[in-house]
Amino acid sequence: MAESLPLEMLTYILSFLPLSDQKEASLVSRAWYCAAQNALRETNVQYNIPVSSASLPAIKSLGLRGITCIGLTNLDDSPASHQVLKSVAYHLGPNLQSLCLSGGSPTEASFVALLLGCPALRILDLSGCNSLFTSGTLLAQPEMAQQIRQVLHGLCELNLAGLRDLTDLSFNRLSSCAPNLERLSLA
Template sequence: MQKSCSGAFLMRLPFSFQVITYILSFLPIADRKEAFLVNHTWYLAAQDSLRQVKPTPPAALIRVVPSLAAIESLARRHVSCVSLTNLDGSTISRDVIQAVSCHLGQHLRSLSLRGSSLTETSFMHLLLACPCLSSLDLSGCNCLFMSGMLLSKPETIDQAQRALANLQELNLSSLRYLSDLSFNRLTGCMSRLARLSLARCHIIFEFDPYHGSSNYNSSALLSFRNLLSFLKEKASSIRALDLSGTSISLQAMRSLVQVEGLHLQEFTLQNCRDLSNEAVSLLCVYQPQLTSLDLTGCSELSDWAVLAVSAGLPALGSLRLGKLQRLTDGGFVRIAELRSLQKLDVSECSRVSGSELVKACSSPELRPNVASLSFAFCSLLQVSL
């Protein structure tokens, strides 16, 4: 017999129930609510995990669900960046959306709805009240894309085009239900988009679902072919791309970096487990103007990739190489050639002692520019006093 946190007794709970409850405890509340729909066991486990959520302290509650007076105070200060995370269909959330729309909308330049369970109606209401947005974060807003009906009506598309006319940055990371169709509808309303994140989205790289067709409007999947079409169309404006946590392949990288007119300045590829040294070399050849590159956790990369970066990206100012277990000091013998480098992260690289980096940072060509250097958790690092 086992007692749940609510005080009720559950008879002979199966081991799987306890495992599911434990796993759900790490998920956002919105995802736990979705777990109700799987089956009876998951329903009970989700209920139990929700009971175990610690009460939010009053001070934090004000930040998450601000009072009308607090929102009005922010409006008087002309606050331009707001984060409204974990909104749902509750009365409190609707009141917050209404208040933000009324008092802050005209001033907002950046809006984050990360992890919220918004309906399209609430989303459009908020969007139309913010005509000056330049940055929009919809990461983890799975409910908004689950039905596939977002912006499906002509009148809502017209409204979204007006509201998103100035948008330059869009975060669509961690969306399980994002499809080519919903992606095309949304990005089609943004004529000035410069920064796009599709981190941890399930992008289909190898399989071609269209068999040569140019009508990329699948409502079931998000394909690299469609993303490539988008980049070709927006090549003159896109400057930053985040494909972290995806299975981008060598062939996909070859096609992406050679898009005519595409000149990326920032490329984030954290935890791309299939990213190869050759793919990084191609990136350096065809996108030499990069100023920021993040290869953290790309486990297949070795010294070859870093040598290619040193030789091929002369404008690079920020380079992140954390958690590359195949990387050694040999990868840094040409790092001094990156004379614009200001930030370098090699944290958790267990085979890096720092000897070559010390030599590089001692050279007059590189030393004045490096402002941030991280060796965190590099077990071979030796410090001499």
């Protein structure tokens, strides 16, 4: 009888179960496996991706699964980081709702390019990303700020904790690009 339920209904039912029970339910049948995978995705599990060229196939795979919440680790200004950011924007960007770059060192250009590929972003964690604010020129160009404002219209949570180079001007530029901001962390 449960096998005759639509996938959406099975997913909804399984979303109420703890992860251990969802795992057990996924062993019942192929339909239940798919429903359990969908339920898992809907719980905003953050996938932490180390930045390296070896991560590119995983990023593509996560994109096919419609993953909405990721964190990037070991982010710097290397060619591998640029390649990973492009891949994230292309494969994950359209569905991405939560992005954590905590402690990373992306260049301003690669950061802006990444944001432009993430129109559904609701949560952005830039804690410890001092390299973005060192020069003080992030979003200084009005046309670039306008493009970012269009992309970040749905952003409701922004984490700017631990930024020693964040100036009032840089803060105002970035926060003005997120008109629907509900939660801000500067601790």
